[in-house]
Amino acid sequence: MIGRGIWKKGAPFFLLLLLLIVWESVTVLLKVEEWLLPAPSAIFIEGIESSRNLYGHLISTTELALSGFFIGSCIGLLIAAILHLFPGVKEAVYPLLILSQNIPIIVLAPLLVIWFGFGMLPKLIVISLVCFFPVAVASLDGFRQTPYELKHYFKMMGAGKNQLFWKLELPHSIPFIFSGLKISATYSVMGAVISEWLGAKSGIGVYMTLASSAFRTDRVFVAIFIIMGMSLIFFGIITFLEKYLVSWKRKEGEKDDAGN
Amino acid sequence: MTLEIKDVSYSFDGKENILENMNFHVNDGEFVTILGPSGSGKSTLFHLIGGILKPDHGIISLDGKKINGLKGHISYMPQQPSLLPWRTVLENVLLGSELAGTRDKEKANNLLMKAGLEEYDKAYPHELSGGMKQRAAFIRSILSPQDLMCLDEPFSALDELTRLQMQQWLLSVWEENRRSVLFVTHSIDEAVFLSDRIYVLSAKPAAVIKEVKVPFSRPRREEQLLSDEFIHLKRELYAALKPTFTT
Numbered sequence: 001m002i003g004r005g006i007w008k009k010g011a012p013f014f015l016l017l018l019l020l021i022v023w024e025s026v027t028v029l030l031k032v033e034e035w036l037l038p039a040p041s042a043i044f045i046e047g048i049e050s051s052r053n054l055y056g057h058l059i060s061t062t063e064l065a066l067s068g069f070f071i072g073s074c075i076g077l078l079i080a081a082i083l084h085l086f087p088g089v090k091e092a093v094y095p096l097l098i099l100s101q102n103i104p105i106i107v108l109a110p111l112l113v114i115w116f117g118f119g120m121l122p123k124l125i126v127i128s129l130v131c132f133f134p135v136a137v138a139s140l141d142g143f144r145q146t147p148y149e150l151k152h153y154f155k156m157m158g159a160g161k162n163q164l165f166w167k168l169e170l171p172h173s174i175p176f177i178f179s180g181l182k183i184s185a186t187y188s189v190m191g192a193v194i195s196e197w198l199g200a201k202s203g204i205g206v207y208m209t210l211a212s213s214a215f216r217t218d219r220v221f222v223a224i225f226i227i228m229g230m231s232l233i234f235f236g237i238i239t240f241l242e243k244y245l246v247s248w249k250r251k252e253g254e255k256d257d258a259g260n
Numbered sequence: 261m262t263l264e265i266k267d268v269s270y271s272f273d274g275k276e277n278i279l280e281n282m283n284f285h286v287n288d289g290e291f292v293t294i295l296g297p298s299g300s301g302k303s304t305l306f307h308l309i310g311g312i313l314k315p316d317h318g319i320i321s322l323d324g325k326k327i328n329g330l331k332g333h334i335s336y337m338p339q340q341p342s343l344l345p346w347r348t349v350l351e352n353v354l355l356g357s358e359l360a361g362t363r364d365k366e367k368a369n370n371l372l373m374k375a376g377l378e379e380y381d382k383a384y385p386h387e388l389s390g391g392m393k394q395r396a397a398f399i400r401s402i403l404s405p406q407d408l409m410c411l412d413e414p415f416s417a418l419d420e421l422t423r424l425q426m427q428q429w430l431l432s433v434w435e436e437n438r439r440s441v442l443f444v445t446h447s448i449d450e451a452v453f454l455s456d457r458i459y460v461l462s463a464k465p466a467a468v469i470k471e472v473k474v475p476f477s478r479p480r481r482e483e484q485l486l487s488d489e490f491i492h493l494k495r496e497l498y499a500a501l502k503p504t505f506t507t
Contacts, residue, residue, distance in 0.1 A: 153342040156310040157404065158332020159359050167359070171346050248346045248384045 038218040043225070046218040054207065058226065061192050061204040064120075065230070068127025068195075069188035073181055075128055076135030083136075084143040085165065101133050105194055113198050123195035130191040131184040138180030142173020175249050178242040185234035189227055204230075261323055261407030261440045262288050263309070268318035270301075270308060278304050280465035282318070286408070289438040293451040295497065296461030297504045302444045305466070306412050309442070310334055322408060332360065335404035335439075337411045341393035343385040349396050350381040356404030364403065371399045374433065391422040398430060402437060411443045415450065427453055428482070435479055448497050453485060460497060463504040470500040 007014075020040045026032070027039040034042065047054070079097070083090040105126060112122035146169050154164050196205025204223050211219030263286040270279045278301040286292045296302050307313040309320055311331035320328050327333050335356060343352045353368050372378050375395045377388075385393060394414055401409055415423045427450060434441065445451055451458050452474055460470040474493065476484050484490055 149338060149340045149342045150344065153336065153338050154359070155312050155331070156306070156334070156336040156338070156410075157356055157359050158311065163359055167355075168344070171344070174346070246346075248386075 035215045035217050038221060043218050043221045047222040047225070050219070050222070054204075054222070054226070057202050057204050057207045058230075060200070060202045061189070061196065062230065064123055064195070064203065065127065065188045065192035065234070068124050068191055069131050069184060069234070071124060072128035072131025072188070073135045073184055076132035076180065076184070077139055077177065079132065080136045080139035080143065081165070081170075084140060084169070085161065097133065097136060100129065103129075105130065105191070109195060109198050118199045122198065123192070123200070126195040126198075127188055127191035130187045134183035134187070135177065135180035138176045138183075139173055142176030143169045145176075146172045175242070175246050178238065178246065182235055182238050182242075185238045186231040189230045189234060193223075193227055262286060263408055263440065263442060264319070264321045264324075265305075265309075266319045266321070268308065268315045268320060270304060270313065270315050274316075277465040279308070279315075280467045282467055284459050284468050284471070286440050286442050288440055291434065291441045291443065291454060291456045293443040293445060293455040293458045294461060295445060295448065295451045295458050295501070296466065297463050297501065298446055300461045300463045300504065301466035302461065303412065306336070306410055306444065309410060310336060333406055333408070335401045335406040335409045337397055337401040337409065337414050339413045339416060341385070341390075341397040343393060343396060343400075345385055348382050348384060349377060349388070352385065353396055353400045353403055356400045360405050362405050368399070368403055371402060371433070372396075375399055375429070390418055391426055394418065394426060395429065398433070402433065402439075407439060409439050409441045411441065413444055413446070416445070416447075423450075428480075430454070431478075431480055448494050448501070449485070451497070452490060452493050453480060458497065460500045461504075469504075470497075472497060 024039050024041060027037055038046075079093075083093060108129075109122070109126055112125055116122040116125070150168055150172070151164070154168055159167070192203070193205040193208065196203035197209055200206050204226055208220060208223040211217075211223065265282055265284050268279055268282045269277055271277045282305070284292070284294075294302055294305065304313065308315050309327075311327065311329050311333065314329035319326055322333055343349075344355065347355070350365075350368060350372065353372065354363050354365065357363050369378070369381065372381055375398075377392060377395060377399075380388060380392065385396070388396065398411075398414065401411070415426050418426060431454060443451075443454060455474055458472045458474065459468045460472070461467070462469045472493065475489065
């Protein structure tokens with residue numbers, strides 16, 4: 001049984017390991033050129049060797065991603081609250097929100113640089129634009145799905161719109177908001193890297209551009225793995241916060257599992 | 261606090277009346293039950309008293325003050341416990357008073373103790389049984405500062421035994437407080453056991469077709485449930501309700 005447990009929990013890890021082994025063997029057996037596709041071991045060694053150099057890049061990307069994520073999520077939550085509290089606004093604005101996600105970021109980014117220069121602002125706009133949407137949609141769903149009988153109790157007790165929102169709809173939607181935050185957290189790293197391509201002094205995006213124009217494919221892969229790692233860590237932090245803040249929901253779920 | 265419902269009519273679409281010329285009252289400190297078949301507009305009646313709906317005709321007044329369409333004047337206990345799953349039991353029972361702007365933690369703890377819930381004050385609602393949830397919901401409505409309590413079939417989802425226990429418990433708590441209570445049910449036994457007076461409603465459109473005084477003294481005892489007088493009253497109420505079954 002213990003073996004099964006390890007297998008179940010470690011399944012993604014084992015799969016990844018297998019892929020890496022296949023990759024390594026293919027590059028060795030077929031003698032693939034290093035600038036075309038470096039072996040995982042070569043990528044790993046390169047990562048260790050340039051770790052000192054990478055550290056600075058990592059810090060600035062993390063800062064950028066975190067601030068963009070924070071701003072984007074706040075905007076998302078705010079938009080959701082406004083749309084929920086003013087249904088008239090919702091009808092007009094909601095389609096535009098969906099359209100905002102259809103703008104190709106790669107095309108928008110250079111435009112933002114033309115408008116706002118090379119500073120932080122265009123980068124934060126790019127990340128926020130990517131991050132606000134999942135939070136907004138998830139929160140809206142949470143507000144809307146507040147159980148009827150609870151709403152009815154609040155109304156019968158004479159609760160106003162304010163009380164209804166702060167004491168019922170908002171706390172009820174916290175698990176929903178966290179679902180949105182998890183998606184946004186992973187997007188924020190991607191957003192940060194893309195925004196760094198526009199021109200920045202440091203950051204994983206900068207490191208990546210330099211590496212690819214120098215045909216240092218191994219470094220490009222180092223950057224890719226770092227981005228993946230960062231996304232995973234961000235996701236993990238949000239999941240941890242969720243467990244801590246929505247503990248009532250978790251216990252409720254455990255009880256349901258026991259009942260089945 | 262006295263509640264008076266005078267010539268109240270209401271319809272959803274302006275054509276077919278749900279309530280028609282309804283007249284009744286609840287005196288200060290009195291336990292009054294509305295007994296009616298399901299679908300007889302009992303919930304609509306509560307929505308009108310709660311101010312969510314406005315009557316087409318007539319006057320709803322509390323102590324002579326008209327409250328047509330005004331919210332926040334009653335303490336309400338719904339059919340479902342409607343406890344907030346993210347709040348502890350203590351925070352839940354305080355919700356009604358919190359909405360009205362008065363929180364009394366000490367009183368809440370006292371009442372929880374009387375309800376045998378003192379060990380559950382920090383528990384979440386999903387950890388409670390059905391009866392415990394309803395007790396918490398009743399405490400919440402007692403802690404709400406409004407003088408009139410409206411209870412909407414609060415025990416209809418419970419099993420027979422729990423229900424009997426809950427009725428006795430409710431009476432014991434209420435007899436200490438003696439607030440005006442308007443209770444809605446479709447159970448004849450429950451109506452007779454709990455109330456001072458009973459109004460029988462007709463099915464669509466709902467109107468009061470009979471008023472019955474319950475002569476039993478308080479505090480009520482279980483034995484009264486089996487007395488001749490009780491059976492007689494039950495028969496009388498059943499006879500009044502029977503014509504409403506056909507619709």
